[in-house]
Amino acid sequence: MLVYYLLRQAPLWTVFKCKPMFLKHPLRNILFFVLLQTFAFAQAPAPRTAVVKGRVKDEKGMAVSYATVRLNNTNLATFTESDGTYELKNIPHGHHEIQVTSVEIKARSQKIHVHKPHHDLHFSVTREVRDLNEVQVVQKTEKKEIETQGFAANVIETKAVATRNVQTNELLNRTVGIRVRQNGGLGSAVNYNLNGMSGGSVRIFIEGIPISTYGASFSLNSIPPANIERIEVYKGVIPAHLADDALGGAINVILKKGLSNNLSASVSYGSFNTLQASVSGMYRNASNGFTVKASGFHNYSDNDYEVWGKFVRNILPNGRYDYVRARRFNDAYRSTGGQLEAGFTDVKWADQFLIGYNGSGDYNEIQHGTYMSIPYMGRFSESGAHVLSLNYKKKDLLVKGLELTFSGMSSRRKEVVTDTVRWNYNWFGEQSLGLSGLPILRPAGAQQGAPTINHIRRNVSTARAGINYDFHPNHRLVLNHILYRIDRDEQDFMRSATEREFIGTRDLTKHITSAAYELKAFESKFKGNVFAKYYQQKIERLDPKLVTINGEQTRIEERASSSKNTLGHGAALSYAVIQNLFILASAEKAVRLPSEGEVFGSPGENIVENFGIRPEVSNNLNVGLRGGPFTVGRHKFSFSAAGFIRDTRDKIVRRVNPRLNDAVQTDPFENLGKTKSIGFEAEANYIFANNLNLGLNFSKFNSVFNMRYDPNGREYDYYNKQLPNEPFFTINANAQYGVKNLFVKDALLNIYYGFGFVERFYTTWLDIEDFRTPRQYIQDIGVSYVLPNKKWVISADLKNAFDKQAYDNFAVQKPGRAFYLKLNYTINHY
């Protein structure tokens, strides 16, 4: 994945501005540039020229790769291969000076008199240690590269916040155009809204692999930012390599990439008995390329924060309300996980060959359903996953410019949902008593519904293969195929053994083939990317049935299957008007294939099957502007602004026939709905003297009902009206101030401030105050202290500093004021 991005060419000026520690990609850019120029040069009449070859080594005799070798005062340049060799062609005869440069070495020049067709010229150079400031420059460049491809993309870097008490979901929530809606505290259910599209429309990937391979225990809820390199967010239009039927966008998590031998660990503790620990490390043997990467995390929280207000009430025996202030009591969360990968990197036969194991598990108590007005006792879920993986990556395979990547995963997931407590509970965690003084049975048998101990097992196989072929410096072909197969079976142990024999199984297979063509033109000012994705999905259903054959009851298995194929396509364009100012546009005809439930219905809910159901389609368009960083003296600023449209058709909804109603509902899902989302978002960042950093973003959209006329030709009242339950206007602001040399020389103190605003919105079509969320202003304060040796970082965070009632979802209060302390330890280059 990483290499994929590295291969993409950054704008030319970044090549000259940045001082990358991460050599590969800017130098690659130089190569393209050079090749381009060389090509131009070759057009000119060339009388007598020569070839200069050689090798660049450091003081220890190690090859220096990716160093630029240039004929001074000309555009004639190349860079060294991984073995340190280079070859400069078309050198005119005469006296010249050839220079070798790289951020890893001290520049060095040698004079040469070219007078014969072939010359050998070797360099011995001195390595230089990089410093931290330069690292940040590189990181920005990498982020910038993705963000200026043309897609409506945001790259969230975790480096800056990894040492703080910040969860991954919080990080996403601060990003422009993303609204994370969580049903309570750490570990509770999360829904992501990207530019007005949410739920199944937004797909989440880990390293380009659908997150369902890993399950709930290895998710954005549990992976700490410290184990994440960056998160890429694509809104509405998704590049070909992230292939899934994502209608509204994709979030791709790139796990931490070791650059060198390192080890880091952190532990955070704070309010609500919340403990979060993470560790990650990497070792690479420089001589044989043997590499081991390991990371792990552990999260625990009681989530026993206080809730109050109109939704928090105990119901007295006579049915009257007693409004209370109470601590949540059935909301603990625990997750533990780890990943170990071993193999070889940067060896002749592979840039990366890693075999890995990822294991994770979680335990999650569920305090309430959609609304917190009824507290649950004893409902919880447990899940776990074992994932085996194989990753292979090789550049210049067989032909120069051809890159192959392959990822294969096999996962066994298990999930158990338990809900067996039969009584009503109040907010004090006590049994609710009825008029007779006896506890009252829950109306549906258990806390949320009927009693259940439901074991769900899933076997997931995922294979992804990708080829990038740079057949010319300005042209690239991308071919990608992903196979995703999931077998699911479930067993509810609250049902009798005979009943359990008659629970059906579902197998889903998805193939997504995508192809893209990428183009650069006008000195790389213009970048274009057109792509197509072909989706194939097959769902098999196997339902045991009892039939009477020759007067005897016989168990048979009734099979059915559904296949859906569909094509999506799109494009992304970027143009640099002036240096550092890009116009971006992207569009995609995105699809979402019908889910198993939507095709087969649900016998439990009496929804009948509909084999003819079509995929949901959305025509998504983004147009934006991205500028910066612009530097004026000690001031540095950057900004971006974008507008978007999501025109969704054939939305899958369930037609309602009240006569059949709740119990004998036999209506299918159908393609009936239409919605549209139009919005605007903007972001600005200002840095002063590298120690004051201010950021501001806002997002506003209108997500509207888009069916205009009813069957009688009458216009719907809701037509063009904001859909209920959409947080349509959000603002985020943050400030960071760094003080150097505080208390001790070379120490660094950072002070942080964060502000989040969410405009009030209605949660139903009825515009009545009772169903409207409150306007929210949440403020966080934090501080971190980097010790002089840079190995230790201590940080403290005060969240929701003014103890406001915070809500992501209507009638579900989020934690109030909370305090966390974190210790981080890092060693590099051991």
Added chain:
Amino acid sequence: MKRQLLKFLLCGAFFVPLTFMGCSDDDNKETPAPEPAEERWITVAGALMGTEPGDGNGGTVVYSVSTADAKNPDKSISVYDDGFAVKSNRTARLQSSEDGNTLFNIAYTGDNGGEFSRYKVNGGGSFTQEDVTVNISQYASTSPRWVKLFDGDKTGIAVNVANIAANNASTGTTPNDAFKYFRGTATVLALNLQDVLISGYKQYQIPLTAEEELLGHAIFRLDAPVLNKAQNKLIIGTWMQKRNPATGLTESSFTRLGSKAVIVDYPSLENPKVITSTVGFGDNSGYRSFNSFLATDGNIYQATQRDSKGSHILKINQSNEYDNSYVFSLDAALGVKDVYVDCWRYAGEGIAYALYTHDGTNQGYVARLDLNAKTATKVDLPYDADLDFGQYQGILVSGDEVFIAVTPVGKDGNIYVINRKTGAVTKGAKLVNKAGNHYIGIF
């Protein structure tokens, strides 16, 4: 906008006094004009669509007019423009006081699901929610089934059946027994409508006969209770379900048992007992409104739904048993097949009005039933193809007059006023509709 303004001006004569009335609330003086001509507010309820036309899931709005206005075909009512939104996430379950001055609602689903509240009817779109509420969700879920008893607005009854499980369920007390039954736990709850309190509740399992239970029959749902003449028993409608004992799966088509009702003592709510008809073979749970009525003759009449032989009107005598000598098949009486009663209402002196469909379509019709003569005749109304009474909750009987809101989904309609004695039909006020919405009752 212009239309709304015009409407506003037209209704001005009506609204202005209302506004004044609002201001002079505290002195409790007689309300000035428009005083309901016949002493009663007529409240019209409409259901907003949620995601699909006619689903009614967008919430409920109400609007009140005088009886004279309700009967005036020149009057236009648009609850969607001028009405008051009742606090319920989805379609509210409304009932009204006998004098029409109070509206009772139990919110259906949502954060306040199961919350009972009372609204004072002030006329027009003005309703005042009384500040006392009571929540029955702990007993009857956030989507409860309830009706008001015909006892002078004193009592509401909510019912629920939960957790239907086999006697040998693996987590039960006797997992190794042979299969005997699927049973759920029933709740019957009494709500004091005047004091706004839960006044009593009982929870129990209600067995069927051993043979029926061995076949897998179970009471899936209770609904639409009614008080008998002696006021010592409640007769509760049932919705039956059959599961295959060998698989535990619910069967969608099965040989139906005779219609069953549950009789419990009143007011103690104890001693549940099941009675079975040999005439009707459907459920008698109704849907969102009354389904059984105490008639002038002292007997109880109930309609059946999902009846394998088409809807019947069944009779329960004063000994609280089915009178199987009383056979009133609506298929036979109307001369059509597969009649399905969506909603009906006893109007007095053996006369009732039923909203029904037949032959498996959604096309709604209105019939006048004579319970004594066992005859039924289709009322002469304009039956639009989109007329669907599936969610209809409220037929109002006021004196000799029966009020029905007749609006196809998304089309304008009218209130129709039918004289129960003569059967004469009068077209009343126009009901202005909106795309996807429909009117669900008059209270």
